[in-house]
Amino acid sequence: AQSVTQLDSQVPVFEEAPVELRCNYSSSVSVYLFWYVQYPNQGLQLLLKYLSGSTLVKGINGFEAEFNKSQTSFHLRKPSVHISDTAEYFCAVIVIMNTGFQKLVFGTGTRLLVSP
Amino acid sequence: KAGVTQTPRYLIKTRGQQVTLSCSPISGHRSVSWYQQTPGQGLQFLFEYFSETQRNKGNFPGRFSGRQFSNSRSEMNVSTLELGDSALYLCASSLDSQNYGYTFGSGTRLTVV
DSSP states (O other): OOOOOOSSSSEEEEEEEEEEEEEEOOOSOOSSSEEEEETTTTEEEEEEEESSSSSSEEEGGGOEEEEEEETEEEEEEEOOOGGGOEEEEEEEEEOOOSSEEEEEOOOOOOEEEEEE | OOOOEOSSSEEEOOOOOOOOEEEETTTTTTTTEEEEETTTTEEEEEEEEEEEEEEEEESOOOOOOEOTTTTTTEEEEEEEEOGGOOOOEEEEEEEOOOGGOOOOOOOEEEEEE
């Protein structure tokens, strides 16, 4: 089973509209969750992370995400997007390997396309 | 504070050749992880090094190897290159992978022809 699932491969939206990018994680993995953004020809930039505490996590660039344990979800939201938010967004979760150490496991990504 | 530096940014190699990629972590970071990103397979974990020791390894063939030096800089090597090895290779550094603070470099784009 996939550790983390991003159901939407692409999300088109108009500038200044709200957006939600969906992420569901497997209940068998940890609840250390991350959202990363990747601009063309760039590496990954951390938007926000949930390790514990408040279920509403605020990140950079106006993004926020809500951890929902009962629905095993960690959806990313922004109330008003800009053209510059056009990028690939990855949800990730910490998986503990049989060595006892951890690795990041990524979803397949969601391409956010913001149009004027 | 300098970020994670990966060199080279772009590389073109021929099938059968070998290649070495370099990653310099953030100063003070001792853990370096490597990931392969392809359109078909997405982001896949290759391996992680901490204090010159490989702690974790992903599900890749033995052609993929790495090492870490005493200054925490890491290299990964791919021998007998195949067309399918064409990918963006990303490294991430952290103080210790157990503290969840990963910072990624810009990657090395490897094209195998």
